[in-house]
Amino acid sequence: MLRCDIITIFPEFFREAFDYGIIRKARAAGLVETKAHDLRGWTNDKHHIVDDRPFGGGEGMVLKAEPIFAAVQELTGCPTRESYPLETRVILLSPQGRVFTQEVAQDIAKHASQVVLICGRYEGVDERVSEGLATDEISIGDYVLSGGEPAALVVIDALVRLLPGALGNESSATFESFSQALLDHPHYTRPTEVAGLGVPEVLLTGNHAEIARWRRDAALRKTQRNRPDLLK
Template identity: 75%
Template structure:
């Protein structure tokens, strides 16, 4: 059986999503067990805060690393990427991720556990992608309000490939971002999280240097995750 754990600030979003079609039948047949978890359950403050302002300035808020690391450790028993078991995958759903494909869905269908982290606001602290997630995945070159719709796409595509579940191929249209690059990495408090520091330049308040760092970091991340965008 494939176990799927979704980490989200809106667990109610999934309340009826798995009660239809192939996903419902796969669950009834014991092929998959899907659970949605409230990220706030892993906060330690009385207000259950999961986000904070981005270092270096900018619009919006960024999801903090502490509750996400705690949630993944609770669900998988692993504190960092290197200690995650071979047949388990921890997936950060992000517009900056590698494209989700049918072949990747087939890989996920071979797992015993799939943990999906749903981003929100301006994104997720980069230390989640850098030190925790086994995969950073995007379902297309567009921006959603959060990772919840993407989680549904990944779950649907994966469950259909489980042995004993019916499936059919789907297609998706791709389009590049307006400037040809992925967004730059984001960081928020704490400055140093378990030996994983935020870049010093983001704490200087020097806007020109921050802008140069962000452009270079965006280019590096695009080269790493979506080199095809640089060739268009």
């Protein structure tokens, strides 16, 4: 069972997010538990303030470190980063993090039993969360989002489909894009002609050896065309 705790100032963002498809089934099967927590629940002041102006001046607001430290301590049951068990990953979503890849997802899905995801907003999060609280700082790509919530969804989705039993067909995750340093091969379904476009003849022959060879070649061609960096 993988437990995913999301720390956010917009817990409503996740209201229905996990109610579809593979994640819904994985939740129903008890493979994953997801919970979005309102960061304001860990403030002590009357107005539940979670942000403040940056030291040194400048534009925008910064999410304060203290409520995030309190939230992570309560959710993990650990008073310091040094006391997290190996199966606990505390992930700060940030465009400055290392890029989230299938390899990173596989590593987390294989070892973690609890993942705490910290969603930033505004100008970001007080740097001491990165320095003293997070085990991982993860970016979902080289672009800037308004908040960490969409990134948390991306990370959880990628993790859940790697959990044993989450996909109906266990081989699906093994042969997907990136799992073997290649993109997936192209897929076609009925009808055999759409908008003047046909289907590669070999896929209609029922010859499994030929089909497997075509798929391997097609995956290679597609990787060469769209992601030559993967072949290096």
